[in-house]
Amino acid sequence: MAADISRRKFIKAGATAALGLTVVPNTILGKSFGHVSPSDKLNIIGVGIGGRGAGVLNGIKDQNIIGLCDVDWSYSDKVFKNYPAAKKYYDYRKMYDELGKSADAVLVATADHTHAIIASEAITMGKHVYVEKPLTHTVYESRLLTKLAAKYQVATQMGNQGASDEGVRKTCSWIWNGEIGEVTKVEAFTDRPIWPQGLPRPEGLEKVPKTLNWDLFIGPAKERPYNPIYTPWNWRGWWDFGTGALGDMACHILHPAFKALKLGYPTKAQGSSTLLLTDCAPNAQSVRLTFPARDNLAKVAMPEVEVYWYDGGLKPMRPAGVPANKDLNDAGGSVIFHGTKDTLICGCYG
Missing domain, CATH: 3.40.50.720 (NAD(P)-binding Rossmann-like Domain)
Known part of the structure; x- marks a missing residue:
């Protein structure tokens, strides 16, 4: 019967059913030697x-x-x-x-x-x-x-594929088990931007390449003349198109902190950066977010916590005990959890 399941019926069964089907042997779905029939794609x-x-x-x-x-x-x-x-x-x-x-x-x-x-x-x-x-x-x-x-x-x-990595689950497990005590401070950084930021809006007119539809790239943003500094790739640093280093990487790097500490909305926010420009994200910045206490877990309390963010070459001070030759930048950044009993450091994806 399973061999007769069409692609349409498979989709309509919903995401939960789909996840369940992916872990059964191929033979149950009528797939021999790893072959997937067109109707199952x-x-x-x-x-x-x-x-x-x-x-x-x-x-x-x-x-x-x-x-x-x-x-x-x-x-x-x-x-x-x-x-x-x-x-x-x-x-x-x-x-x-x-x-x-x-x-x-x-x-x-x-x-x-x-x-x-x-x-x-x-x-x-x-x-x-x-x-x-x-x-x-x-x-x-x-x-x-x-x-x-x-x-x-x-x-x-x-x-943000790192959200489902083993490292995130381990980080959460250790913190929820009280291994480092109550976390009152978190520091995170990224090695981004690795694209241009802190720039004034370019002047002059550039010819649009024949293979680029500039109007479609602009989309819902305000119209501006084409310049090769915007695309491909470098749009990340321009406010009309991207979100700078923090927006681009915090969704990865701060995910373990939000999940492990069950963070919601901050009550305070303070930032500092290099020169602020209207069109482009700053070269570097630091941000402090204060989150209120959350409901305590079975083995650890969740008190008020301050979360610090650094980018553009700025980094937190190295915790005591970290080997001098140890690079804390793991796949684009790192997170340092400061607990009342110990310190935990994880990489960009946990």
Whole structure:
């Protein structure tokens, strides 16, 4: 009977059922020697495939990639060639119009400022959605996507893959077991930005490459003349398109702290940075967030805690006992939990 389960029925069974099916032997699903029949594959379309999107696609390349969209066909040329059966688009709206009814899920890995509009349209079409981190460009947009996902009952995932790594679970387990006592201070840093920041808005006019649709890249942002400093990749440091080093990496690095300490909203916030500019994120900054006490756990209390963030080359002082030659930067950053009994240090993904 399981061999007769179609792709459509499989999707309609919901995300919970899907997770359960992935752990049973292939033979139960009628798959011999690792072969997956076309009816068991998902039809997936991708938006923003030249950068991080290429890596995400590689992880699902065994599915039916039926459509790919990118505003820069030079930057994404290699990816297009890797999926010759997928139809190519500049405009995601045209792809939705033509392939929307056939698609089961949508991958979104564009610049931050277009995440919400592309993902929200996919969700309202009833499509399951994977959105790269940071989830959105603004807090409002994140809340909107959360409400839409609940309303349309679709499976969603944000690209902070480290959240499910073993390191995060170990960090939580040790803290919840009281191994380092009550945590009253957390320090976190990243080695970002590794793209330009702290720059004034460029002047002059540059010719738009023929392979780039600049208007579609701008999307919902305010119109501005093209300059190669914005895209590809470097949009992260510009406020109209990205969220700077903190927005780009804190969703990874601070996740163990939020999860292990069950943090909600801070009651106080204070920041300091290099020169503030209207268009570009600062070269470096430090931020202090104060979170109120939470409900105590069985083996440890959850008192008020101060969380410090550093980027742009700024780092916290090295805790006592850390070997002098030990690099605390693990895959892009690190988190230091200061407890009343001991100190715990984990990497970017736990």
